Amino acid sequence: MREIIVDNFAGGGGASTGIEMATGRSVDIAINHDPNAIAMHTTNHPDTLHYCESVFDIDPVVATAGAPVGLAWFSPDCRHFSKAKGSTPVKKEIRGLAWIVLRWALATRPRVMMLENVEEFKTWGPLLDDEARPDLARAGETFEAFIGMLSAGIAADHPALDEVCESLQIDR
Secondary structure, X not given: OOOEEEEEOOOXXXXXXXXXXXXXXXXXXXXXXXXXXXXXXXXXXXXXXXXXXXXXXXXXXXXXXXXXXXXXXXXXXXXXXXHHHOOOOOOHHHHOHHHXXXXXXXXXXXXXXXXXXXXXHHHOXXXXXXXXXXXXXXXXXXXXXXXHHOOOOOOOOOHHHHHHHHHHOOOO
C-alpha cells in the first residue's frame, strides 16, 4: 500500500506546496478547523482530501483509512511562543497544539514527522497557576518532555504527562 502524506494545521497550502515540490506529488490529507483556510487549500490543492475540523477531533486512523503515513507535517500556531507576540497573556490550549503530534505518532507511526515553529518553541513550559503567563523559571520543561515522549521517554511523574493526557483526552 502506498504511503500517504498528511498536512495538519494546513492553512492556505504553503507547506503543502513545498512538500509537493519536494516529493513530486500532492499531499493526500489536509486538516484545518478554519473554513477559509480549507477553502484556500482546496483551491491550491484540489486533489487533496480536506478535513475542516479541529486536529483534536480527527481520529488519525479513520482519517487515513489505515493507510501507512510516510510523512506527517505539523505547523501548530506559533503566536504564543514568538517574541513578536509581546507580553500579552497566552492560552494553554494554543500552546498545547503540538501535543497532536503524539496522537499521530501513537496512532499511525508515521515514517517521518516534521514540525515547524519559531525558535522560541524551545521555551515551551508550564504556565503559572493563577495567570495565563509562562513560568519563566520552568522555561523549556514542556518542550524537553515533548521531545522525550517522541524519543527516549520521560519519567512517569513528569508534570507534562498530565498536560498531554488532558489535551488529547486520554487516560494516563
